[in-house]
Amino acid sequence: MHPDNESTWAPPGDSKEQPRQVRRILKLFRPYRGRLAIVGLLVGAASLASVATPFLLKEILDTAIPEGRTGLLSLLALGMILSAVLTSIFGVLQTLISTTVGQRVMHDLRTAVYGRLQRMSLAFFTRTRTGEVQSRIANDIGGMQATVTSTATSLVSNFTSVVATVVAMVALDWRLTVVTLLLLPLFVWISRRVGDERKKITTRRQKQMAEMAATVTESLSVGGILLGRTMGRADSLTKSFADESEGLVDLEVRANMAGRWRMAIITIVMAAMPAVIYWTAGLAFRFGGPSVSVGTLVAFVSLQQNLFRPTVSLLSTGVQVQASLALFQRIFEYLDLPIDITEPEHPVRLGQVKGEVRFENVEFRYDGGDGQGGRGAPILDGIDLTVPAGGSLAVVGPTGAGKSTLGCLVPRLYDVTGGRVTLDGVDVRDLDFDTLSRAVGVVSQETYLFHATVADNLRFAKPDATDEELYAAARAAQIHDHIASLPDGYDTVVGERGHRFSGGEKQRLAIARTILRDPPVLILDEATSALDTRTEHAVQEAIDALSANRTTLTIAHRLSTVRSADQIVVLDSGRAVERGTHEELLERDGTYAALVRRDAQLEPMEPMEPMESNMAPALRPMESTR
Known part of the structure; x- marks a missing residue:
C-alpha cells in the first residue's frame, strides 16, 4: 500500500519545545565526545592555572616583601x-580543538539541510522562494557558527572559571565572598530581561534578512534584470528593496542597543564591586572587626575581577544562546519538513529496464497549502494509459489540463494521490531511486544549465564520459558544430542559467546531456514550445534522434511535433477525453481536431535551415552500449 503522505508538522513553540531543542543541539556534538572531553580537561587546567596567580600575589604582598625574602619573591614572581x-x-x-569540532558540526548541519532539501518533492520548491532557502543555508547557519565554534566552549570555560574562582575566594575570606555573591542576582535579572527581548528581535531580523535575500535572488538574476528594465519597474524594485532594508536597519539598531544597555549596567556594577569590598574591609577594621591583610585584600579584588569577567561572559553567552536558538529553530524547521517522496524500505532494483510505462486509474491533487495535509481539486482524475516499451505517447490539451503534471509522475517529481504509475509492471514508488533516475530522462521547456563549462554541464549526466562521448552526444543533438566554433569550444562557460546561449542552443545542450545519460524512458515536457518554428525544426531533429528506440512520453504544446506518435491522448480538466493516432483523432473531428485547426491558424510556415546531417552515425556508439 502507498498511503498519501500527509504533513502533520508544525513549528516548535518557544517555551515548551525549548528543552527538546537544546537536547537536539547537544546531539549534534555526540560524534565528537572524545575531543570535547579533551577540551574539558584543558579548560579545567587553564582555570586552575589562572586562579593560582592571586594566591602568589598574596604571598608576595604579605610575606616576601615585608620580610625582605628576595629568593621567595623571585620564586613567586616566576610562578x-x-x-x-x-x-x-x-x-x-x-581553541584549536573546539573550533575544529564546531566547524565539523557546522559541516554536518549544512550537509543535513542540503540533503533534506534534495529529497523534497517538486511541490516544496514551487511554493518556497529560492531566496528563502538560500538564506536559511547561508545566513542562518552562518549566524550559528559563532555559537557553535566559540560560545559553547566559552560556556564551559567560563562556568569552570566561576566555580574555581568562588572556591578560591572562600578560601581567602568567606565574609567578603558573601558580599560579592549578593550582587550576582542583579546580573541574572538583567541578562534574562535583555536576553528574551534580543531573541525576539533576532527572530524578526532573520525573517527580514530572508525576505531581502529572496528579493535580491529574484530581482538581480539575469531574468529579473531583464523583466525589471523592460517593464520599467527598476525604480519600483529599488524602492521595494530600500523599504525592506529600512526595516532591517531598525531591527539591527534595536538588537545592538539591547546588548549595549546590558553591558553598560554590568560595567557600572563591576566598577562598584572593588569599592564595596574596600569599604567593607575598612569598616571592619575601623570598628574592631576581623582585619584583612593587604595581600588578602588585593588578592581578593583580583579574584573578584576574575569572577566577574567570566560571569559577564557567561551571562552574555546566555543571551547569545537565546538569540541563536531562534536560528537553530529555523534550521530545524527545514530538517523536520516531511519527506513526501521516499524510497521504500525494501526497494525493487531493476537490472535491464525495458521501458513499458502504465498509468492505472491515476489521480493527482496538489497539497492544499494549509499546512494540515489538505488537498486541492483533482489535477488528474481516472487516467488509464499504456506506453509499450519503445513506443511513443503524446499528451496534448489546453493549458491547465494537467499535461506536465502527468509527465512528472513517472520520475516521481510528484507522487500520485490515487492509483499508480508502473515501470515494467513495478509501481514506481517501489523502485529504488537509482533505478528510477537511470531509467527515466527528462527534457523540459525550462532548460537548466549550471554556471560552468559546456563539458561540465554535459558530464553532469555522466561524470566519467570521455571527450569522444561528449562529441557524439553533441553531434546527435545538432549542437557540436556550434560548440566547436566557439573560441574555447567545450571549455566555454555557459553563463548563469546558460544565458550565453540561445533558447534552441540550450535545448540542444540539454538533449545532448540526456543522450549521455542514455535512459530507456524519455519524458519530453513541451521541449520546443518556447522556440520559433525554424529553431523548433532543428531541435525536433535532435529530439527524434534522442527518442529512437526509447519509450517516449511527449507533453506537447505545438501539435506539429506529435503527429508521428504511436498514440495521442487529449487531456481536458484532468481527464483523458480522446485517444488514438493523429489520423484517427482527425476523423473523429473532436477536441483534438479543433486543437489542430487552431494550431494551424497560429503557426506560420517558415523555411528550415539545413542542420548537421551526420546524426545517425553519431548515435551508433551510444546505442551499442545499451
Whole structure:
C-alpha cells in the first residue's frame, strides 16, 4: 500500500519545545565526545592555572616583601609568569580543538539541510522562494557558527572559571565572598530581561534578512534584470528593496542597543564591586572587626575581577544562546519538513529496464497549502494509459489540463494521490531511486544549465564520459558544430542559467546531456514550445534522434511535433477525453481536431535551415552500449 503522505508538522513553540531543542543541539556534538572531553580537561587546567596567580600575589604582598625574602619573591614572581604561560597554552589548544569540532558540526548541519532539501518533492520548491532557502543555508547557519565554534566552549570555560574562582575566594575570606555573591542576582535579572527581548528581535531580523535575500535572488538574476528594465519597474524594485532594508536597519539598531544597555549596567556594577569590598574591609577594621591583610585584600579584588569577567561572559553567552536558538529553530524547521517522496524500505532494483510505462486509474491533487495535509481539486482524475516499451505517447490539451503534471509522475517529481504509475509492471514508488533516475530522462521547456563549462554541464549526466562521448552526444543533438566554433569550444562557460546561449542552443545542450545519460524512458515536457518554428525544426531533429528506440512520453504544446506518435491522448480538466493516432483523432473531428485547426491558424510556415546531417552515425556508439 502507498498511503498519501500527509504533513502533520508544525513549528516548535518557544517555551515548551525549548528543552527538546537544546537536547537536539547537544546531539549534534555526540560524534565528537572524545575531543570535547579533551577540551574539558584543558579548560579545567587553564582555570586552575589562572586562579593560582592571586594566591602568589598574596604571598608576595604579605610575606616576601615585608620580610625582605628576595629568593621567595623571585620564586613567586616566576610562578606568576609560569601561570600566565600555562593559561595561554591551554587556551590555545582548547581553541584549536573546539573550533575544529564546531566547524565539523557546522559541516554536518549544512550537509543535513542540503540533503533534506534534495529529497523534497517538486511541490516544496514551487511554493518556497529560492531566496528563502538560500538564506536559511547561508545566513542562518552562518549566524550559528559563532555559537557553535566559540560560545559553547566559552560556556564551559567560563562556568569552570566561576566555580574555581568562588572556591578560591572562600578560601581567602568567606565574609567578603558573601558580599560579592549578593550582587550576582542583579546580573541574572538583567541578562534574562535583555536576553528574551534580543531573541525576539533576532527572530524578526532573520525573517527580514530572508525576505531581502529572496528579493535580491529574484530581482538581480539575469531574468529579473531583464523583466525589471523592460517593464520599467527598476525604480519600483529599488524602492521595494530600500523599504525592506529600512526595516532591517531598525531591527539591527534595536538588537545592538539591547546588548549595549546590558553591558553598560554590568560595567557600572563591576566598577562598584572593588569599592564595596574596600569599604567593607575598612569598616571592619575601623570598628574592631576581623582585619584583612593587604595581600588578602588585593588578592581578593583580583579574584573578584576574575569572577566577574567570566560571569559577564557567561551571562552574555546566555543571551547569545537565546538569540541563536531562534536560528537553530529555523534550521530545524527545514530538517523536520516531511519527506513526501521516499524510497521504500525494501526497494525493487531493476537490472535491464525495458521501458513499458502504465498509468492505472491515476489521480493527482496538489497539497492544499494549509499546512494540515489538505488537498486541492483533482489535477488528474481516472487516467488509464499504456506506453509499450519503445513506443511513443503524446499528451496534448489546453493549458491547465494537467499535461506536465502527468509527465512528472513517472520520475516521481510528484507522487500520485490515487492509483499508480508502473515501470515494467513495478509501481514506481517501489523502485529504488537509482533505478528510477537511470531509467527515466527528462527534457523540459525550462532548460537548466549550471554556471560552468559546456563539458561540465554535459558530464553532469555522466561524470566519467570521455571527450569522444561528449562529441557524439553533441553531434546527435545538432549542437557540436556550434560548440566547436566557439573560441574555447567545450571549455566555454555557459553563463548563469546558460544565458550565453540561445533558447534552441540550450535545448540542444540539454538533449545532448540526456543522450549521455542514455535512459530507456524519455519524458519530453513541451521541449520546443518556447522556440520559433525554424529553431523548433532543428531541435525536433535532435529530439527524434534522442527518442529512437526509447519509450517516449511527449507533453506537447505545438501539435506539429506529435503527429508521428504511436498514440495521442487529449487531456481536458484532468481527464483523458480522446485517444488514438493523429489520423484517427482527425476523423473523429473532436477536441483534438479543433486543437489542430487552431494550431494551424497560429503557426506560420517558415523555411528550415539545413542542420548537421551526420546524426545517425553519431548515435551508433551510444546505442551499442545499451
